[in-house]
Amino acid sequence: MKTTVLDEAGSEFAAAVTYYDTRRFEDEIDRTVLWLAEHPYACQLRRGIYRRMSLQIFPYYIPYIVRESTLWVVAIAHSRRRPEYWIRRTTRIG
Numbered sequence: 510m511k512t513t514v515l516d517e518a519g520s521e522f523a524a525a526v527t528y529y530d531t532r533r534f535e536d537e538i539d540r541t542v543l544w545l546a547e548h549p550y551a552c553q554l555r556r557g558i559y560r561r562m563s564l565q566i567f568p569y570y571i572p573y574i575v576r577e578s579t580l581w582v583v584a585i586a587h588s589r590r591r592p593e594y595w596i597r598r599t600t601r602i603g
Contacts, residue, residue, distance in 0.1 A: 510546045510575075514582040515598055521585040525569065537564050541571055542582060549575045558599050559583060574602050 514522075526535055541562055545551075552560035561572040568588045572595060574581045581602045584595035 510549055511579045512542060512546050512582065513579055515584070515601075517595070517598060518582045518584045525567075525585060525587075529567070534567055537566055538569075538571070538585065542580075545571065545573060546580050549573075549580050558596075563588065574599060576602060 522538060541564060545562055550560075552562050554560055559572050559574050561570050563570040570586055570588050572583045572586060574583060583598050583602070586595060
């Protein structure tokens with residue numbers, strides 16, 4: 510499955526990498542996104558719009574949308590800050 514990361518999600522990823530200053534965070538994001546691309550429907554559909562996968566080590570989750578053969582990464586969101594601040598981004602995904 511093709512994976513597309515929204516620009517804002519890319520910026521959130523870069524900011525978190527800078528904050529944690531460890532390769533472990535990058536590795537966990539990479540592993541999770543690759544796993545999601547192979548198992549896009551494994552996570553429960555929420556609000557009828559998106560799915561999300563929590564990271565195992567860091568307090569982040571990845572909300573995503575599956576459209577046809579593309580997995581859209583909507584955000585790299587901290588699980589204890591601003592719940593669903595990124596939800597408006599979902600309307601831009603066709």
